[in-house]
Amino acid sequence: MTLAALAVATAITASQSRAIDQLVTKTLITEHIAGATVAIAVHGKIAFARGYGFADIGTKQRASTDTAYPIGSITKQFTAACVLLLAQDKKLSLDDPLSQYVPGLPWSDRVTLRHLLDQESGIEDFRFGSIDTSTPLSRDEVVARLAKTDLLFPPGSRYGYSNSNYYLLGLAVEKVSGQPYQSFLASRVFKRAGLAATFYNDATRAGAPLAIGYSATPSGPQPVAAESADWGYAAGSIASTVGDLAAWDDALRSPGLLDAESLDAMFTPGTLDNGAATDYAFGWVVVKHDGRRLYWHNGEVTGFHAMNAMFPDARTDVIVLTNTGGTFAADRLALQIFDALHPFTPSNADRAAIDRTREWIGRITRGDIDRTQLTDQMSAVLTNDVARSAGAQLRALGTLKSIKETAADEDASGHSYGFDVTFAKRTVHWIMGIDASGKISALSIGL
DSSP, X not given: OXXXXXXXXXXXXXXXXXXXXXXXXXXXXXXXXXXXXXXXXXXXXXXXXXXXXXXXXTTTEEOOTTOBEEOGGGHHHHHHHHHHHHHHTTSOOTTSBGGGTSOSOTTTTSOBHHHHHTTOSOOOOTTTTOOOOSSOOOHHHHXXXXXXXXXXXXXXXXXOOOHHHHHHHHHHHHHHHSSOHHHHIIIIIIHHHTOTTOEEOSSOSTTOOBOOOEEOOTTOOEEXXXXXXXXXXXXXXXXXXXXXXXXXXXXXXXXXXXXXXXXXXXXXXXXXXXXXXXXXXXXXXEEEETTEEEEEEEEEETTEEEEEEEEGGGTEEEEEEESEESOOHHHHHHHHHHHHHSOOOOOHHHHHHHHHXXXXXXXXXXXXXXXXXXXXXXXXXXXXXXXXXXXXXXXXXXSEEEEEEEEEEEETTEEEEEEEEEESSOEEEEEEEEETTSOEXXXXXXX
16 A cells, blocks of 8 residues: 555644645755655654655656655664564674674674674775775675775774674674575565565565666756665665655564564664763664654665654654755755754753853854863864954844744764854854863854
8 A cells, every 4th residue: 555545644734744845845956856755654653745856857757655765874774673683583692793703804803793783893884985886796895895904993992984884784694594684684674564665675676666866966966877785785775665664663663573672772872982872873873853862864875865763752753765865955854844843942951052152153253262162173173264254254244133043952972053043134044062061062154
C-alpha cells in the first residue's frame, strides 16, 4: 500500500501543511535541488507525506511518496542494528577486538567493535580523496588500503568520523553470521521491521522506483554517474522511502526488533577514555534542539542527500530525502519543518543568551572586543581586521531595535543560539556558540 492510500494522523493543520509546502518548494529553487520527498510521523503514524519536484528530470517523472532514494550514511543505523542483533544472539561482544573478525590490519587488535560503532577508532576513511566512486571496489582492496595506514589517534581517545568504521563492521557481520551483509540485513532487519521498500542498492532490485541522482550547481541540478554500492557497503549503500524510514524510526522506539538493552546502547553517546562524552551513538547523533532531545543522522552518496531526524520528546519524526548532492538543505529542512510544528519558546537560561548577544553586538559595533570571553579558536578567527569590518557593517544597519531568539541547540561541546536581530534598516540572523566553560566559541552574522 502506498502512503497516499494510508489514513494519516490529524496532528498537522492546514496552515502548517501550507508552511511546509512553502519551505520545501522555496528550498528546491534556492538550493537547485531536482526533487525531494518529505514525511512527518507523529506517535508512529504518518501525519504528512509529499513529493516535490522531479525524481527524474529527463523523463519528467515526479517525486512521490513511493520514490526510493539512496540514503547514504543513514545506512549506519541499520548496520549498528545488525551488530546488536548478533550481540543479542551471543555470537559476538561489542568489546571484541576487530582482529577477531577482520584479519590483515596491523592495528586491529587495539580497535574494538564498540570503537567502530562510536566512531572512536582512529581509522582513516578509505574514501578520503577518492574522485570516481562509480567503479567497482572489492572488499580486499579496501582492507589492503587500510592495512597501509596508521591510526590517526589512539582508539578511545577522541571522536573521529570515518566511513571505514562501519565498512569494517559489515565485514564483521558477514564473518559472524556466515551470510553476505545484504542477506543478513534483509532477513534480520528489513523483513522483521516490515520495510518492504528498503533494499541494498546494488542494482539487483528490479523495478524499484529509484530516483536519478543530480549535483547542485548554480545553473540547476546536473545529472551525475551513479555511485557503486561497493563504495558505501555497510557504511552507506541502502536505499529507502520516507514511509519505510518512518517505520524504521518507530521500530526503534520500544523493544521488539531490538531488546531494551540494545536500544539503550544504540542511543547512548560514546564515552572517551578520559570520561568525556561525545555526541555520536550507534549510527545516531544525539543532541538537543530547542530543549528537546534530537536523534539524527544524515547521509550523502553521489547525487543524493538524506536526513532522518527523531524528536523522541515530541514523538515526532521528520524524514527528508533528496536526489541532489552537494547541499545540506535536507538537514536544515528537517529542523525547519519541526520548528513549524513546534515553535521555539525560550527558557530562562536561553533568555540569558539574548543579553550576551546584545552585549556582543555592542562590542563589535564599538570595536571593544573582550578576548577573555572568547575561546582561543574564536579569538584567532575574530582578528582585529575582521572585527573592524563586521563593526562597520553593523553600524551601517542603523539603530538596534530588537533581538528575538529563534533556536537553542545543545551538544557535547556546549550550546548554540540563533537570533533574528532587527536594526533600523533590516533584520539579520545572528548565531552565537557557547562552550561548556561559558566562553564564546562561535559568532556568525548573516548580513
